[in-house]
Amino acid sequence: MTVAEEPETPVTVEPVEPEAPRLQLREPLTAVVDTPAALAETCERIAAGTGPIALDAERASGYRYSQRAYLVQVRREGSGTHLIDPIAFDNLITLDTAFDGNEWILHAATQDLMCLAEVGLYPESLFDTELAGRLLNLPRVGLAALVEHYLGLSLAKEFSAADWSTRPLPDPWLVYAALDVEVLVELRNLIDADLVEAGKREWAAEEFEALLTFQGPPERKEPWRRTSSIHKARGRRALAVVRELWEARDAIATDRDITPGRILPDSSIIEIAVTSPQDLNSLKSMKVMKNRGPRRFVSEWFDAVERGLALPEIKLPTTGQKVDGPPPPRAWADKKPIAAVRLGRTREVVTSLAEKHNLPAENLISPQLVRNLAWEPPEDLTVDVVSASLAAQGARQWQIGLIGELLTEALDAPEEAE
Known part of the structure; x- marks a missing residue:
């Protein structure tokens, strides 16, 4: 007797959302502005344009200690897009003059205002598309999400964490940077209309006005206490070693303009503090010193350990961080x-x-x-x-x-x- 085969359970295939078409540049990519003559021509073209000015800046946060801008992108109606290398100039004050007090359009303004001010660019009025999206309570307010929501276009963000201090900058990176300002004017107008319809335009105006005096986040007291996994450093003596290592790393990072984690990771600081090696050879033999990066500063790390171990009791850090204001x-x-x-x-x-x-x-x-x-x-x-x-x-x-x-x-x- 033949046993009948059981019918296969039908597989339900979820419909796949079609990917939105990619945002493309409307004009060919222009050369990076990195000479006085090119900057003067760029300023003339921007001054001759009309309407608000779309702005963005690229930093190298994962690679450099400073938060300086390594590329400034500008777009204005009738002017086109300009990619400016701020490293090639002492400042960009002539560009600020060309803006002539017109409204800036930025996305997540607090990320860029400080590095733009560092090169001499200060807004007199602005529109922040990310903040406006928050006031509208949109589910996602990243630039790519807003471009898709309002314009039905996809915006790739594959180079957001690139090392923008690289010179020369690769063409794909420059295209990516130019796209970040390509549709900011259109985006601003569509979001603005929604703010008006929602009765939130005046709220947004107050928020944007407050951004004009933004001075960056408040300076942290005892920033070394934010070392990852610091809870593993038990006792005041171990915390003292963490502090000395953190401050030694910070000094090296500042001097060389390298992000601290690339010099000595937080995990290595904690491991050294917990182990507290008693001599230089013991530190050299630790696994965290096997890589060339941390090892090249091994003498500085050992000096830091010695300072932490030699501190008198009265100068040791407390086990609890002092905080201003109410407790958690x-x-x-x-x-x-x-x-x-x-x-x-x-x-x-x-x-x-x-x-x-x-x-x-x-x-x-x-x-x-x-x-x-x-x-x-x-x-x-x-x-x-x-x-x-x-x-x-x-x-x-x-x-x-x-x-x-x-x-x-x-x-x-x-x-x-x-």
């Missing part, structure tokens, strides 16, 4: 239960209001500002006082107008924790 929220219930209650209430208000206005909660109000107020609210708990406190800490007027009153009510916690 997870500790509030034990340290200050009343504050924990207030924080819960304020978070509910922020979440509810953000949903109502279709905003990410962190764009409605900075979580740090809310924590500061919940931990230690003003004695005079009125809307005016709370609003003034928010303004003093950098909140925008549109944010204060939305949340000031509700936040004041949430801060009015009972005398005892619930």
